[in-house]
Amino acid sequence: MYLNCHTYYSLRYGTIKPEQLLAIASENGVQTLALTDINSTSACLDVMRLSKKYQIKPVLGVDFRNGVQQQFILIAKNNQGFQHINTYLSKFLHNQNLQIPERPDEDLEDCFVIYPYQNDKHFDLKPNEFLGITPQDLNRLKFSKWNQFKHKLVVLKTVSFQNKKGFNTHRLLRAIDNNTLLSKLPKSEEGNETDQMLPYNDLCETYAEFPKLISNTEALLDHCTVQFDLENAEPKNQKCLTENEVSDYELLRQLTYDGIPYRYGNDVDQKVYDRIEKELDIIKQKNFVSYFLINWKILEYARSKNYYYVGRGSGANSIIAYLLRITDVDPIELDLYFERFINLFRQNPPDFDIDFSWRDRDDVTKYIFNTFKHTALIAVYNTFKFRASIRELGKVFGLPKTEIDKLTRGKYTIYQLDKLSQLVIKYSKYIEGFPNYLGIHAGGILISEKPIHYYCATFMPPKGFATTQFDMVTAEDIGLYKFDILSQRGLGKIKEAVEIIDANYTDQAPIDIHDIKGFKTDERIKDLLRNAKAIGCFYVESPAMRMLLKKLQVDNYLGLVAASSIIRPGVAKSGMMREYILRYRYPEKRKEAHPVLQKIMPETYGIMVYQEDVIKVAHLFGGLDLGESDMLRRGMSGKFRSREEFLKVKQKFFDNCERDGKPQDLVANIWRQVESFAGYAFAKGHSASYAVESYQSLFLKAYYPLEYMTATINNFGGFYDTELYVHEARMHNGIIEAPCINQSYTEAIIKGKTIYLGFMFLQSLEAKTIQRILNERQLNGAFESLHDFIERVPISIEQISILIKINAFRFTKINKRELLWEAHLKISKTVLKEEHISLFKTERIHYNTPELPSSELENAFDSIELLGFSLCNPFNLLEKPSISNLRAKHLIQLKNKLIRIEGYLITIKNTKTTNGKIMHFGTFLDRDGDFLDTVHFPPVAAKYPFRGKGIYEIIGKVMMEFDCVTIEVSKLERLAIIEDPRYSEKATRPLHFLPKRKETLEAVLDTTISSL
Incomplete structure (x- = not known):
């Protein structure tokens, strides 16, 4: 009976959570409802998943609106209809300039179309089109010509709010959306306060004079059936890379064995072959063959373009991934726990996080979209945060900025606030967690067997790639597993450093940055690790990591792998970081480990350090099977924590321990450790992948510190600001020069031991100015003087002032105050136009400028203003x-x-x-x-x-x-x-x-x- 129900995914309009909508319907005796969020399908699959719990049949559709002006509602008759709705909606979401018409301009026969009642309009309705009559329309309907066409009329009772508080919240959201005071919010921007769900019998009573409308509505809903298998979510990713699944498996097998010589040479241990066959067998059984091949295909392209990448995630536990060059971690060497990677109980495929340089990632993404037919980025729900909500609602209520600042800082006692401020706090808490707008997942990409629109609509963010309207959790519910194509500046630093070194050291062999085995035994690298002298090096430069390396006295690969996971918040929160350091440094402390845990995790002295350890403890200590153990691990963070299946697994852990007679205190303590860090620790393979990249950057820092720091500066550093990397270069006897008109480029460059900072580091210097300087210098050589520069480069007084203040013309040996005077005399303040080539040069008038001394101090303050830091010692x-x-x-x-x-x-x-x-x-x-x-x-x-x-x-x-x-x-x-x-x-x-x-x-x- 309800054809127009909204959740809070009708962004900044609806106020009902998806599960709350089903609960309200159940309470009101409603057995079928149509979920039709405004221009959104974000909630559809989640409502489908939850509907069985409330014994409600969900029908899916979309409320098409221009702003708040309702044009029509589309309701899917079947899955094909839902796909058509998603495709049609996406047309408008991809092009914001398109307005939704009054009637669909496409044939949508597998959908029902419902138009809002308009008394003064009459048009022919197709067999699948109806007119929706709201309770407010009933009196007018009696005297309308539409009264003669009752077979084309249906009940249209909109549901957007649960109660009066929900309506008040709606008005606040509308005011935020319109960026206006609540008191000035037009009524036309609001829904009706009566847009609440009535008990089924009350709704029938409301339309009692028009029983035909009720029967029409029920018949319409009966004709709608959309189904998704959300209980047994088999992989819905692209099934085959080749013609069929048989040839896919043959290709995977061939690629695996072809990769052995590259990874292991000719002397191969039998363990390698055993592990290969074991993994191939399970990959085939679980239908994950194409998942591996697609990752291989993407990375084959990356290698053809000479892009650096690092493959990490749980997939690093796989020897197949290692041999396909998806990862660089040898699971045999590290004895990586196979069941963390994949097991017969695991529904979702192993996780490959592929890191690229920030310069290369967009091209790889473009390749994926061009190569695979059904592709989309994954959305994230950017939600209202409490403090941000206070600021937004404070403006809506018209509070002065000082009051808003006071509330956001939490500097108040609630009962001492005035009524408006109390309302701000009250409703900020209420809308906390409401979706505000859709963003893009950091790197998740879906490659589907069916069109993406089979599952949801897509929108087009500025990035230029179609993006789903649901998040990764919903994607996993239906069996769409993401490919993570991530951006990382550390790889850009490594790649650029190698390029600089190869260009500057032409008399030596090119660097093999992939010689990880050699790096692991290098004494210089060991010295850097032991003494935590790793500024600029990937993942090991932060203050916390620097101190941990000192405490552990790490100087080897395995120690660094452990440190990479120990530093994660979960291990520290559980108190086990300190315990690990004690047992690492003092062997006698290792005896304190519980025998069961010592046996499960001998390498880490009975302490949970990696995600695998959660599975091991849950399986071997808590008696859970491997599928339940993996669910426990996954359930430790995000939305899964509250899911019933996770809570059941948690209870089973305790029940099994009690059945086995394990001491309650011990069980509670172990569970506390599991719960405190499982969602925040790394898989061992993931840590090992990080350690490989750390070793690459440590090698460059150990042997080519100035070249590496130059690359670090150009890639905008890492953990710290640019200033510290400039300082670090100076600590390695580098000479740092401010940008120079005749020496500098866009980025920093190194000549011998001198690093010239690039023009891009100058705040407010425009890219077009930089390009003009470089183009002119390349065409006609170095600049001889300021006058020569002004003659050759069209530039505004504001732009040249930046260059003079940073002392970019110091080669002239003329004081910069005098240069500024000269520039002001010779450059007009009128709007700058591009100069055209002429046959004759106009002779400029030369002025005698006064002697105006400047000082080192002025240079220091100018560099602080223009670079963000001083080039002299700040203590001076x-x-x-x-x-x-x-x-x-x-x-x-x-x-x-x-x-x-x-x-x-x-x-x-x-x-x-x-x-x-x-x-x-x-x-x-x-x-x-x-x-x-x-x-x-x-x-x-x-x-x-x-x-x-x-x-x-x-x-x-x-x-x-x-x-x-x-x-x-x-x-x-x-x-x-x-x-x-x-x-x-x-x-x-x-x-x-x-x-x-x-x-x-x-x-x-x-x-x-x-x-x-």
């Missing part, structure tokens, strides 16, 4: 010269001492204690450029907050754990810097430098601790 900008000689290298001898030291802030990690209080971990550089690591517990964090970038005086106690030094901060103060000379009379003030002092530890102590 302190208002008062430093009086402390204490450095990071001294701290190891000052354990438990109270010290005062100065540090330049690099990064802050904010976290919360178990009771919800904010604390910080800080990373600073001392004057020598070495790292200082600080801990700021909640009382100190509250009393001495960070106040932005700069140099801080740090007072605190030196703490040491596992050879890792930190400062437990008791006081923090940001130090003043010199007044900007560009806006003062102190323009020629020289930079001051720290006077030379005795470097003995005694001298340092004299100037620090004694003064405290």
Whole structure:
């Protein structure tokens, strides 16, 4: 009876969650309803999956609207009709300039079309077309010519809200969507408050005078049946890469055996052949052959284009993936747990995450869309977050900015707020989690056997690739498993560094960056790992990883593989990171492991470190079968956590342990570990893939640090800002030069030990300006003077001012203040037009400019403004010269001492204690450029907050754990810097430098601790 039901996927309109809609229908005795979200099919498959629970037959369709103006409703008679609806809707979602017409302009015979009642319009209705009569239309219908055509009339009772609160929420969402005050929201932008579901009998009573409408509606719904197998979701990905499944399997087998010489040479262990046959057999049984071949096909293309990539994910546990060169991890070498990769109980295929350089990924994506017929990106639901909702609703209610800021910071007591502010908080909590708009999954791509529109409509984001209207969880429910084509800057750094090195070192053999076996035994790389000197290196450069490497004293591949997973939040949260470090460093501590866990995980001393460990513990300790164990692992994060099937598996774990007589305390403790990190740990193969890339970057850092830092800078760094990578290059004796008109290019370049920063790093310098400079320089050679530059390059005064301020014309030996004066005299402020070639050069007037001195200080502040950081030592900008000689290298001898030291802030990690209080971990550089690591517990964090970038005086106690030094901060103060000379009379003030002092530890102590 309900032909027009909306969920909250009618974005910024509906307010009912999909399952809530079914629950409301069940309560009201409704057995069939049509889900017709506004221009959306996001909720359709989820409602289909949940409908059995509520014993409701769902019918699928779409409410086609221009804004809120309803044009018509399409309802699918069958699966083919649903596909046609999705295709038709996608036409409008792909082209925002297209308006939805009053009547469908395509033949949609396998759909029902329902038009809203309009008393003054009359047109011929096709057999599958009807007119919808709302309760408000009933009185007018009695006197309408449509009363003579009752066989073409149906009940149209819209459902958008559950109750009055839902309607109020709807009005707020409409105000947000219209970017207007609630008081100014036009009624035409709202639905009707009565758009709520009535009990079935009440609805029949409402239309009692027109029984024909009720029978027409019921007949229409009876003719609709859309079915998807959501209980046994066999893979719906493209079935074959070749002509059929038989030839697919033959190809997979051939490729596998052809890959053996490349990976293992001629001396092959029998284990390899046994593992191959075991995997091939299960891959065939589970119909995953095409999944492997499609990944192989994509990567074959990538290799043909010389694109670097890393294959990771659970698929790295597969020897087939290794031999097909999908991954670079040898599962035999690492004894990777086969059942984590694939088992007969597992419904979804193994997960391949393929990382490409950010420069290459779009081309690979384009290749996939051009090669495979039914392809789409996967959407993500970007939802309303609590604080963002407060800001949006604050504007809707007309609250001043100061009040909104106060509410977003949580600086209030709810009962002391005025009524409007209380409403903001109340409804912000209510809409938290509502979908706001659709985005794009980080890298998920569907390659389907059937057209994507068989399952949902697609929209066209700016990226230019068709994207589904549902997320990856819904895709998996129906058996569409994603191919992850991801972007990673680390690969761009490696590729560019190798290119720079090969170009600069033509007298040596090209680098084999894939010589991982050689890297694993390289002493220079081991030294970098042991001492955590890995800035710029993939996954091992963050403060937390740097400290972990020191604590573990890692200098080998397996140790790095473990560290890559231990650093994940789950292991740390469970308290097992510290326990692992203890057992790693002190063998006697390994005896404390429970015998059962020690037997299950001997390599990690009885501690769960990898995702495989969850499966092992669930299977071997908790008595779950492998399918249930994998469900447990997958269910630890996201939407699965609340699913009934996951909760049943959890209960079975406890029931099995109780049946086997395992101590309750032990079971509870193990479950706590499982629950705390299973969704946040890596698969061992995944960690191993990361470690391979880490070794590649470590090799480049060990042997070619300046070339590698140049590539890192050009790929926009990694964990840190560009400034730190510039600093790191300087620490390796690099000479850093600001952009130069005659030397620089768009990106940074290296000549010998000198790195010239690229023009792209200059804020506000336009790309077209950069291109003009480079084109002219290439055609006619270097520029001889500012005058020569102005003659040859059309440029505005604003753009040339940027270049002069960064001292890009320093080759002229003329003070930049004088150059700015000259530029202003010679360049008009009128709108710049492209210069045309002429036969004669117009002689420009030359002016005598006054002598205007500038200083190193001005250069420092100009570089801060234009680059975002100073090219001089930031300590040289302190208002008062430093009086402390204490450095990071001294701290190891000052354990438990109270010290005062100065540090330049690099990064802050904010976290919360178990009771919800904010604390910080800080990373600073001392004057020598070495790292200082600080801990700021909640009382100190509250009393001495960070106040932005700069140099801080740090007072605190030196703490040491596992050879890792930190400062437990008791006081923090940001130090003043010199007044900007560009806006003062102190323009020629020289930079001051720290006077030379005795470097003995005694001298340092004299100037620090004694003064405290």
